[in-house]
Amino acid sequence: MGRSHALTGWCAGLLVAPLIGLGTVAEVVPFAAATAGYALVPDLDHPHARASRLVGPITRIVSEAVRAFSGVLYRLTKGPRDExxxxxxxxxxxxxxxxxLLGMLAAGAGDRGKWAVLAVAVTxxxxxxxxxxxxLIVSVLGATAWTATGTALPGTTTADAVQAGLTGIGGWIGVAVALGMFAHCLGDSLTRAGCPWLWPLPIRGETWYEIRLPRPLRFRTNGRFERLIVVPLLLGAAALLLPGALQAVERLFTATSIWLAGQ
Known part of the structure; x- marks a missing residue:
């Protein structure tokens, strides 16, 4: 579900960006890209996930550590009816x-300097x-350059503009991390296996209770429904949620209607 999770994170980022004061393409694109990336982080607990294979042996070691910690936490906190x-x-x-927790840790990166913020965003x-x-990299770099150019005031240097950009990123990176990870959990709740994202809240004797849709509405991970229905819908939403996209479609529809009426 890697592509589905990343697209879900992207769409979630586009939806939430205006709520935290980000409105232009130059602001929204980097935020949505970061949210898309961190929507893949929960699957570090799977050895074959893209996140676990991103940087070869380094991320494989991280994945093994995450899996070991998760196993210990499960054994220590499982309820009487957990599987x-x-x-x-x-x-x-x-x-x-x-x-x-990871969102708060990322938000605190600003206290450790601009390079820490940049490292979290680039990851x-x-x-x-x-x-x-x-x-995606080209889009974000373009948006970043646009932002740096637009915020540069007379008498300021490029370094000042970059510093301002990093300060701006530091203001939202924690939200992007937390939102991306939670979007992943919601996506997994649509599948047959479900997702225990309400841990440690006990439900029916389980502290790891899998939240999921009613049985007829669930779909299989990486199945035909996901590939043919879910991913195309997410791709459409990913484009339409960009700032100004719906207005552009509306103007095109109006212009086309007027042209057809005149024929």
Missing amino acids: DSTGKHRHATHTLVAAI GLLLAADVLGDW
Whole structure:
């Protein structure tokens, strides 16, 4: 579900961006790209996920550490009716608690300097581009250059503009991380296996209760429904949610209607 998760994160970023004061394409695109990237992070608990293979042995080691921690946490906190499971995949990283904690950690990157902020943002971008394609990097770099140029005041240097841009990123990077991870959890809740993102809230004797749709509405991970229905819908939403896209479609529709009426 890598592509679905990244697209879901992208769409979530586009929807939430205006709520945190981001309105232009130059502001929204980097935010949505980071959200798309961090929507892949929960699957670090799977050895074959794209996030686990991103940087070869380094991310594989991180994945193993995440899986080990998740297994221990599951054994320590499982309820009387929780299933007999290793607790490694779709557990510790697939919770609202994990999303909030990692989001807070990312938000604190600003206290450690501009390079820490940049590292968090670039990590999200690389994760997203690995799944969605290099066009994303080009788009973000273009948006970043546009922002730096637009915020540069007379008498300021390029370094000042870059510093201002990093300060802006520091204001939203924590939200992007938490939102992306939570979007992943919601996506997994649409599948047959579900997702225990309400941990540690006990439900029916389970602290790892899988939240999911009614049985007829669930779909299989990487199945035909996801490939042929879910992904195309997300691609359409990813384009239409860009700032000004709906207005452009509306103007095109109006112009086309007028032209057809005149024929």
